[in-house]
Amino acid sequence: MEAQPPVIRAFGDAGVAEAAALIRAGGIVAVPTETVYGLAADARDAQAVARIYAAKGRPSFNPLIVHVADLAAAEAIAVFDDDARALATRFWPGPLTLVLPLRGDAGIVSLVTAGLDTIAVRVPAHRAMQAVLAAAGAPLAAPSANASNGISPTRASHVAASLGARVPLILDDGATAAGVESTIVGGRTILRPGPVTSEMLSTMLPVASGQTEHVSAPGQLATHYAPAKPLRLEAVEAAGDEWLIGFGMVAGDDTLSASGDVVEAAACLFDALHRADASPATRIAVAAVPERGVGVAINDRLRRAAHR
Ligand code: TXA
Ligand code: MG
Numbered sequence: 001m002e003a004q005p006p007v008i009r010a011f012g013d014a015g016v017a018e019a020a021a022l023i024r025a026g027g028i029v030a031v032p033t034e035t036v037y038g039l040a041a042d043a044r045d046a047q048a049v050a051r052i053y054a055a056k057g058r059p060s061f062n063p064l065i066v067h068v069a070d071l072a073a074a075e076a077i078a079v080f081d082d083d084a085r086a087l088a089t090r091f092w093p094g095p096l097t098l099v100l101p102l103r104g105d106a107g108i109v110s111l112v113t114a115g116l117d118t119i120a121v122r123v124p125a126h127r128a129m130q131a132v133l134a135a136a137g138a139p140l141a142a143p144s145a146n147a148s149n150g151i152s153p154t155r156a157s158h159v160a161a162s163l164g165a166r167v168p169l170i171l172d173d174g175a176t177a178a179g180v181e182s183t184i185v186g187g188r189t190i191l192r193p194g195p196v197t198s199e200m201l202s203t204m205l206p207v208a209s210g211q212t213e214h215v216s217a218p219g220q221l222a223t224h225y226a227p228a229k230p231l232r233l234e235a236v237e238a239a240g241d242e243w244l245i246g247f248g249m250v251a252g253d254d255t256l257s258a259s260g261d262v263v264e265a266a267a268c269l270f271d272a273l274h275r276a277d278a279s280p281a282t283r284i285a286v287a288a289v290p291e292r293g294v295g296v297a298i299n300d301r302l303r304r305a306a307h308r
Helices: 013-023 046-056 073-074 082-091 127-136 154-164 197-203 262-278 295-306
Strands: 009-010 029-032 039-041 065-067 095-099 118-120 168-171 183-186 189-192 244-248 283-286
Touching: 009 013, 013 029, 013 039, 013 127, 029 127, 029 154, 039 046, 039 065, 039 127, 039 154, 046 154, 073 082, 073 189, 082 095, 127 189, 154 262, 168 283, 262 283, 262 295
Parallel strands: 009 168, 029 168, 065 118, 095 183, 244 283
Antiparallel strands: 029 039, 095 118, 183 189
16 A cells, blocks of 8 residues: 655644644644754653654654743643743743753653653744644644654655655644754753854853763764765865855855855755755765854754764
């Protein structure tokens, strides 16, 4: 039997209602956030969460981020101290995930936390994810909506290409704005760099950068963000059969940002990697991106993609 391709619905009342109905019935739905598209299910329903792992082909020891509508909903599942509340108040809704002690009465299934006594939680800013949260009335576990070890999706078409018939419905609200996954903070340590930069966090708290080489967040495996082709970093020109992704002065087959803007580069990053993977070239080269602001997150993802 031929598998059916996923249904793609434009963001709107009908699409949101359909997504929420699927989630309430224990299903999974791909929903955009301001960072990347997530593959969402009710975090209180073990079978629904199991469907996320099955669709992604993700090892079950890798815990998931739970998305909630607001700080009050987050406080119902996680224990906040003063630091966490300060960060939440300043950066939520937005691309910041906090790893906090799990409340005993949270009602979140252990498959979400992979049995840890902490939980990763965030309040997304995107209208589509917020609408689905409101309509489904549930905390939503949602990893990036790609097959395990694939590139994170920043468009509905990326989700369809990566998961195909394994996701029944994709809510399409165009390209995501931030383009890289949320910043993850545990205590005063950045476990994964992201759109909320260390400079931004430092205006609220003294924060340290985590040792991402040695696996601090369980999912921070070196192979996590990877295109299918070999990738060379800090390229100034394409060699032989390479597809060059440029930045600033380095022009290529494609560019992350011709003007050298790291925020624009983050928004374009995964799109550019998808195009490079789809190109006829057998290798990928990427120009150097400055290690400032969200450039830290871009370089983190690029190093992971190169070291697989
Ligand atoms: O922007 C994002 O964060 C996207 C969108 C969909 O919200 N989600 C995302 O999820 O990137 P995912 O599953 O691809 O990455 C979740 C990361 C993994 O590295 C995982 O190991 C870590 O969060 N994580 C989850 N729970 C954790 C916990 N209790 N302690 C430490 N790390 C945790
Ligand atoms: Mg991911």
